[in-house]
Amino acid sequence: MRSASVNNECYAQVVAKANLHKHILHASHDLHKHISRTVNEFEHSSLQSTFGWDSDISFPKVLGDVIESLAGAIFVDSGYNKEVVFASIKPLLGVMITPETVKLHPVRELTELCHKAQFELSKGKGFENGEACFTVEVKAKEMSFAHTAKASDKKMAKKLAYKEVLSLLKKSLDS
Structure with missing residues (x-):
């Protein structure tokens, strides 16, 4: 919290x-x-x-x-x-965060999910055309989920990449 x-x-x-x-x-x-x-x-x-x-x-x-x-x-x-x-x-x-609305940071949530399910998590960072780039890939059983995000700063690029891979992984696990 x-x-x-x-x-x-x-x-x-x-x-x-x-x-x-x-x-x-x-x-x-x-x-x-x-x-x-x-x-x-x-x-x-x-x-x-x-x-x-x-x-x-x-x-x-x-x-x-x-x-x-x-x-x-x-x-x-x-x-x-x-x-x-x-x-x-x-x-x-005001009421920023409550126990009902709290969400884990996508980096933490994906890392914990991969650890628990024993998925392989890899990441990489760099710069392209003056923007920070961050790539995240998860190998889950027979599937692979990857995303590269670009942003003005590396923290945002990292968060966006993790958020997207987390979303893709969750959709796959739900179906």
Whole structure:
């Protein structure tokens, strides 16, 4: 539960939903463009009401840092009172993850599934035309499932590749 809700992606989504990104002061034109593009993409996605690992959007780390900075400032200003921090931040966060809605990160879920079922899992990474590439392949009995994902950063490429192979593997196991 903790790793699913206390992560940069969830915090960044909270910042985008609350329009707090408009209050970030910085001198980088590229960062401003990246934040604007990401928030716009998020606002037009179907994931606005979800949290966790479903997002295919790569949020700039600075967005998640906003929540951590707010919590830290409130913690210091309140005389190091955790209850005040929680009471102040909770309305902003809302109900991000509950036991009913929690999902494992696709990397963890596929890794655990392969280990349990004794499937062979292989992976590779690299760069192509300035984009991060990540390939995942699972050999399950007589079948093989593979996918290569490209993204602006290697963490997102890895997540997308694992997510796709996990989906293919689950469909195969269900039929």
